[in-house]
Amino acid sequence: MSQRILVIDDDVSFCMMLKTFLTKKGFEVSSAFTFKEAEQLILNQSFDLVLTDVRLPDDDGVSVLKFIRDTNKTTQVILMTGYTDIKTAVSVMKLGAFDYVSKPINSEEILLTIHQALKKKANYSIVESDNGDGEKSRKKSGDEDNNYHLSVIKGKSEKSLELHNFIDVVAPTNISVLIIGDSGTGKENVAYSIHEQSKRSDKPYIAVDCGAIPKDLAASEFFGHIKGSFTGATTDKTGHFEAANGGTIFLDEVGNLSYEVQVQLLRALQERKVKPVGSSKEIDVDIRVIAATNEDLQKAVREGNFREDLYHRLNEFSIKTPRLSERGDDILLFADFFLKQSNTDLEKQILDFSEEVKEIFLRYDWPGNLREMRNIIKRAVLLTQTDIIQKNVLPCEVIEHENYSSDEIIHKRDEDDLKLFSSKNEENTIRVALEKAKYNKTKAAQILGIDRKTLYNKIKLYEIEL
Numbered sequence: 001m002s003q004r005i006l007v008i009d010d011d012v013s014f015c016m017m018l019k020t021f022l023t024k025k026g027f028e029v030s031s032a033f034t035f036k037e038a039e040q041l042i043l044n045q046s047f048d049l050v051l052t053d054v055r056l057p058d059d060d061g062v063s064v065l066k067f068i069r070d071t072n073k074t075t076q077v078i079l080m081t082g083y084t085d086i087k088t089a090v091s092v093m094k095l096g097a098f099d100y101v102s103k104p105i106n107s108e109e110i111l112l113t114i115h116q117a118l119k120k121k122a123n124y125s126i127v128e129s130d131n132g133d134g135e136k137s138r139k140k141s142g143d144e145d146n147n148y149h150l151s152v153i154k155g156k157s158e159k160s161l162e163l164h165n166f167i168d169v170v171a172p173t174n175i176s177v178l179i180i181g182d183s184g185t186g187k188e189n190v191a192y193s194i195h196e197q198s199k200r201s202d203k204p205y206i207a208v209d210c211g212a213i214p215k216d217l218a219a220s221e222f223f224g225h226i227k228g229s230f231t232g233a234t235t236d237k238t239g240h241f242e243a244a245n246g247g248t249i250f251l252d253e254v255g256n257l258s259y260e261v262q263v264q265l266l267r268a269l270q271e272r273k274v275k276p277v278g279s280s281k282e283i284d285v286d287i288r289v290i291a292a293t294n295e296d297l298q299k300a301v302r303e304g305n306f307r308e309d310l311y312h313r314l315n316e317f318s319i320k321t322p323r324l325s326e327r328g329d330d331i332l333l334f335a336d337f338f339l340k341q342s343n344t345d346l347e348k349q350i351l352d353f354s355e356e357v358k359e360i361f362l363r364y365d366w367p368g369n370l371r372e373m374r375n376i377i378k379r380a381v382l383l384t385q386t387d388i389i390q391k392n393v394l395p396c397e398v399i400e401h402e403n404y405s406s407d408e409i410i411h412k413r414d415e416d417d418l419k420l421f422s423s424k425n426e427e428n429t430i431r432v433a434l435e436k437a438k439y440n441k442t443k444a445a446q447i448l449g450i451d452r453k454t455l456y457n458k459i460k461l462y463e464i465e466l
């Protein structure tokens with residue numbers, strides 16, 4: 001059976017274009033132009049994946065994600081953003097979206113991201129609440145990000161050395177570790193490194209995305225259940241705690257747990273015993289706990305949203321993951337790593353970045369940290385037809401502080417980009433670029449990464465007055 005995708009975007013022509021494109025690629029595609037329409041569709045059928053614009057006429061991508069999380073926990077969500085929305089997209093990532101792609105959407109890039117998201121979905125062996133199949137705990141293996149555990153960059157900057165020093169010190173112990181850091185700074189990687197360097201490395205490592213667990217199913221997810229304990233529980237299920245027995249449990253986005261679940265979790269951590277839902281037998285568990293958050297948990301404690309006793313239990317030792325912009329020249333090491341990774345993923349052989357691009361990377365503030373860099377480089381690799389990545393394939397937000405000289409060579413960008421270009425955002429993006437370039441069309445075309453002729457046509461199409 002083909003996989004089901006829901007596309008949500010209020011730009012009707014863009015939405016239809018994407019629908020046609022994905023249908024041709026063998027997916028079963030539905031579309032909605034508003035949050036309200038999407039809500040109805042999501043209630044009536046289950047989707048494997050939802051592709052949603054960050055801004056919708058009656059709501060936004062955050063609400064879509066929250067709604068999906070409340071109804072169907074394994075649906076993957078990919079956000080589509082205009083370049084001015086990157087910061088919003090980064091914050092939505094914290095709520096458990098799979099990834100975001102920037103507009104203009106490139107067809108090859110979106111297909112790749114869709115396949116990775118669906119692969120991740122398939123790897124979650126948690127069964128959806130409505131079909132009640134036998135459930136198993138999940139290990140985040142096979143997850144796109146997980147492949148990168150195989151080779152990670154440590155870095156040489158002061159911040160990186162400090163981070164790895166902390167990891168080395170705490171890993172061999174049984175101490176609970178709380179990893180604090182902005183989205184995309186590599187918290188999950190740190191958790192896995194701690195497990196790998198611990199005495200438990202040959203035992204299970206179970207990563208649980210706490211933001212993705214609906215409140216009603218949390219107890220069963222963590223502690224398991226026995227057949228018949230509630231509607232849909234048609235077989236016994238092993239909970240994450242039991243599955244992690246002897247090894248490590250990683251509680252990602254721990255700040256998202258409801259108060260009720262926090263109480264249950266605390267009890268399990270204090271007593272090192274769990275009781276599956278519907279069972280009267282307690283099971284002893286020996287686990288090391290690592291948790292991560294990108295929220296200010298201390299503030300959540302002060303405001304009464306996170307239990308203080310649980311906070312202290314999780315935070316026997318804390319590690320802060322540095323922002324990418326704080327990692328000095330390591331930025332180029334990471335860039336090189338993502339270049340190699342993208343070459344492998346996309347079967348390309350790009351050799352390097354131009355000196356100018358390296359300088360831009362070193363100056364940029366990387367609000368989405370490593371994840372943003374990975375995405376930007378993947379896209380640049382996709383669009384580059386020569387050996388070296390040049391500035392013109394970088395998104396506007398990365399180069400917007402730079403000066404543009406009109407005698408720079410204009411590289412022709414893959415026309416494919418413009419085919420799936422949202423007209424609403426396109427017009428906006430062109431206006432912003434023109435303004436930035438002080439209405440110099442050559443510079444504006446450069447900012448946009450398109451050739452001058454295309455820009456002229458677009459100016460005519462949208463009747464932009466110069």
Ligand SMILES: Nc1ncnc2c1ncn2[C@@H]1O[C@H](COP(=O)(O)OP(=O)(O)OP(=O)(O)O)[C@@H](O)[C@H]1O
Pocket residue numbers: 093094145146148149151152153154181182183184185186187188189190252294337370371374
């Ligand atoms: N040391 C590293 N070397 C190479 N790649 C890394 C490293 N750390 C993280 N990455 C990559 O950066 C991306 C983001 O990392 P990760 O998912 O661990 O971040 P995070 O802080 O857990 O994000 P979030 O808070 O959004 O869950 C992933 O693609 C990951 O593989």
